[in-house]
Amino acid sequence: MIEQAKTDLTNVVVPPELYRSRAFVEGKRPIVSLTDVRKTYIMGKKGQGPESGAVIVHALRGVSVDFYQGEYVAIMGASGSGKSTMLNLLGCLDRPSSGQYFMGENDVANMSDDELSDVRSRYIGFIFQSYNLIQQYTVLENIQLPLTYQGSGEISDAQNKFTEQLATMVGLGDRLDHRPMQLSGGQQQRVAIARSMINDPYIILADEATGNLDTATSHEIMTMLGNLNEAGKTIIMVTHEDDIAGNAKRIIRMRDGNIVEDGPSQRMIAAAAGLGARGPLVNVP
Ligand SMILES: Nc1ncnc2c1ncn2[C@@H]1O[C@H](COP(=O)(O)OP(=O)(O)OP(=O)(O)O)[C@@H](O)[C@H]1O
Numbered sequence: 001m002i003e004q005a006k007t008d009l010t011n012v013v014v015p016p017e018l019y020r021s022r023a024f025v026e027g028k029r030p031i032v033s034l035t036d037v038r039k040t041y042i043m044g045k046k047g048q049g050p051e052s053g054a055v056i057v058h059a060l061r062g063v064s065v066d067f068y069q070g071e072y073v074a075i076m077g078a079s080g081s082g083k084s085t086m087l088n089l090l091g092c093l094d095r096p097s098s099g100q101y102f103m104g105e106n107d108v109a110n111m112s113d114d115e116l117s118d119v120r121s122r123y124i125g126f127i128f129q130s131y132n133l134i135q136q137y138t139v140l141e142n143i144q145l146p147l148t149y150q151g152s153g154e155i156s157d158a159q160n161k162f163t164e165q166l167a168t169m170v171g172l173g174d175r176l177d178h179r180p181m182q183l184s185g186g187q188q189q190r191v192a193i194a195r196s197m198i199n200d201p202y203i204i205l206a207d208e209a210t211g212n213l214d215t216a217t218s219h220e221i222m223t224m225l226g227n228l229n230e231a232g233k234t235i236i237m238v239t240h241e242d243d244i245a246g247n248a249k250r251i252i253r254m255r256d257g258n259i260v261e262d263g264p265s266q267r268m269i270a271a272a273a274g275l276g277a278r279g280p281l282v283n284v285p
């Protein structure tokens, strides 16, 4: 349903160039578009007495934002500002309470549960802070997990070959039979990156992907994501860390369920100005 050039994995490991902006493409249609999206959680039930009365949480208060193919976006903001809520909506893990969500031509906000999980398994790759690997499964089986949510359940030779390519891409080609507990945190997150790529997704979404990792390993994971972006993948990540966000091309800041700032990252500003140094972060309305 969505037109997409398949990623050529032989080109994934490319030396990242400093400046190749596809972030703000004029005259191009977004691949993902949110318009006045609200997400409200109602906690507790009515009629349980005043102490346990319903509490309404406005997690998103009318967010409008577009994402374009090839973007590399960091979403930042204080705890509770709505970052994960927005990422989960983008990833079709949840539906907005109101507002529009279009992925290409498709009206995601009004899809059925089945349609939603179909979009999720075909077009979206997820990377989570806690890796979310299945402990009983091998590296190979974990990478292939999204495939089992669609199709006949049979894994083809081509898919097995692709899995091995992905495992090699993340440096785990010789660990296909290992189980998560036999791997370091960084290696587990690399399995998650390979898993996120198995369907050659439209978008990779990462929520605090380096939150549990040391600095050197975080850097390694970010290099890997950077290479995927250079190879054409759209990446949207949530992070608390300025230096992690600095890898992105565009930075969105959230506060109390709203986007309060949205613009190019410092490296993009510096590169655009032809400077080696970091430039100031600007507000883009
Ligand atoms: N399933 C839920 N039920 C009720 N409230 C929720 C739910 N998920 C999130 N919230 C609330 O919505 C608000 C936004 O939460 P969200 O998880 O999006 O924040 P966040 O920016 O990701 O924070 P953090 O940096 O701590 O991960 C918070 O007030 C949170 O308590």
Ligand SMILES: [Mg+2]
Binding pocket: 083, 084, 085
């Ligand atoms: Mg969060």
